Amino acid sequence: MARILGTGIATLDIINTVDGYPAEDSEVRALAQAVRVGGNTANTLSILAQAGHECRLAGALAGDMNGRRIASELELRGVDLRHARRIEHGAAPTSYILLNQQNGSRSIVHYRDLAEFSISDFMDIDGIDSCDWLHFEARNCDDLAVMLAFARSVVTDQPISLEVEKEREGLEALWEYPDIIIFSRAFVQGRGFALPEDFLREARSWAPQAILILPWGERGAWALSKNNQLLHSPAFPPIEVIDTLAAGDTFNAGLIHAMLSGRSLADALVDACQLAGRKVGQFGLDGLLTPLAAQENVLCPLNSLPDPGARGFEVEDGGVMRAIFVVRQGLEAYGYLNNCPHLSAELNVTADTFLDEDGRHIRCALHGALFDIEGGRCFAGPCEGESLTRIGLRVERGQVIFRASAKPPQLR
Numbered sequence: 001m002a003r004i005l006g007t008g009i010a011t012l013d014i015i016n017t018v019d020g021y022p023a024e025d026s027e028v029r030a031l032a033q034a035v036r037v038g039g040n041t042a043n044t045l046s047i048l049a050q051a052g053h054e055c056r057l058a059g060a061l062a063g064d065m066n067g068r069r070i071a072s073e074l075e076l077r078g079v080d081l082r083h084a085r086r087i088e089h090g091a092a093p094t095s096y097i098l099l100n101q102q103n104g105s106r107s108i109v110h111y112r113d114l115a116e117f118s119i120s121d122f123m124d125i126d127g128i129d130s131c132d133w134l135h136f137e138a139r140n141c142d143d144l145a146v147m148l149a150f151a152r153s154v155v156t157d158q159p160i161s162l163e164v165e166k167e168r169e170g171l172e173a174l175w176e177y178p179d180i181i182i183f184s185r186a187f188v189q190g191r192g193f194a195l196p197e198d199f200l201r202e203a204r205s206w207a208p209q210a211i212l213i214l215p216w217g218e219r220g221a222w223a224l225s226k227n228n229q230l231l232h233s234p235a236f237p238p239i240e241v242i243d244t245l246a247a248g249d250t251f252n253a254g255l256i257h258a259m260l261s262g263r264s265l266a267d268a269l270v271d272a273c274q275l276a277g278r279k280v281g282q283f284g285l286d287g288l289l290t291p292l293a294a295q296e297n298v299l300c301p302l303n304s305l306p307d308p309g310a311r312g313f314e315v316e317d318g319g320v321m322r323a324i325f326v327v328r329q330g331l332e333a334y335g336y337l338n339n340c341p342h343l344s345a346e347l348n349v350t351a352d353t354f355l356d357e358d359g360r361h362i363r364c365a366l367h368g369a370l371f372d373i374e375g376g377r378c379f380a381g382p383c384e385g386e387s388l389t390r391i392g393l394r395v396e397r398g399q400v401i402f403r404a405s406a407k408p409p410q411l412r
């Protein structure tokens with residue numbers, strides 16, 4: 001696994017999901033609220049850490065309550081903070097995000113009043129040359145140009161990537177250093193380009209040495225290789241788009257992971273779009289790159305299930321296809337064979353309807369047998385005392401994971 005140094009900021013995101021963008025000077029009730037660590041580089045590192053990479057954050061961390069929360073959440077996700085600069089009396093940057101459930105739009109109010117990670121902080125990092133990849137976020141450009149020049153002078157073979165999300169003063173001082181520059185669609189459109197290929201050809205003159213990358217939401221992503229080959233990958237939309245926040249950060253993680261694994265640029269672009277597509281189908285970043293053991297399959301993100309609620313799946317188990325259903329209760333998921341012990345028939349007649357009206361019990365639609373959710377035991381109805389067959393499931397980092405039984409041994 002690789003050692004990755006990411007230079008950028010970490011924020012606390014306070015995300016309110018609303019049923020429509022509120023009118024000015026009005027009050028609305030949020031449908032849901034989540035508080036989680038954000039910031040482009042922090043997100044990208046958190047995802048890369050899932051794949052077992054050694055990820056180190058070079059960024060400023062405030063000593064206030066929010067800052068401490070950011071630090072502990074990052075550490076929990078496996079991000080190493082040994083190079084972070086702790087600013088005891090600073091206030092952590094926060095992003096108040098309104099996520100409009102109707103159209104997925106994300107409106108962000110960002111607050112920041114924390115000193116930047118400085119040139120001397122960067123130069124004090126021990127062992128930059130032992131890193132396999134250096135990733136930077138384009139901000140504070142005058143200082144960043146010095147850091148990039150320094151990095152370039154100490155690392156020779158290791159790639160340096162730069163993410164350019166927003167228009168900022170002094171960007172042109174950065175172009176000469178990176179091997180890979182990832183632009184955002186918003187930046188490109190802000191420069192007046194409607195077509196990705198037009199922008200990439202223009203940007204080629206800024207950074208003749210670099211691979212240029214341009215993710216473009218639901219249209220996928222483009223790349224211009226060092227020898228000016230234009231590559232494109234489509235997007236990989238999930239069945240339902242649930243949360244597009246940090247799609248770009250996930251794309252970056254997917255790209256870095258793929259390139260570190262020796263994938264070609266064309267394949268890395270596809271891998272990055274696939275990972276970002278998976279991300280927009282779930283809430284948050286957990287479980288995106290976690291390797292699964294053999295025999296394990298991700299069924300769905302836990303947050304894509306209603307709470308309480310249930311969904312049916314077809315899974316391969318021991319070499320045969322089986323109908324199962326998964327019941328969600330808060331942070332838990334329970335899985336059962338879709339087979340009522342009464343008449344050995346499926347429990348549901350309409351799709352995904354496995355619970356009673358208030359969602360507190362499993363109910364067979366045929367004869368009304370009721371089962372408890374936690375154990376699958378029938379406590380009322382024609383098969384009282386019998387149980388549903390439990391299926392091996394676990395919830396890890398936000399994903400519901402199904403473990404198939406071992407295949408039956410082959411008969412000679």
Ligand code: ADP
Pocket residue numbers: 184185215216217218219220221234235236237238241244245246247248249251272273274276277280
């Ligand atoms: P950002 O989060 O920086 O605005 P983009 O919107 O460009 O980033 O998305 C980054 C990547 O995420 C895209 O290249 C694409 O692969 C994926 N993506 C974003 N939105 C969707 C979507 N609605 N469906 C499928 N993939 C998406």
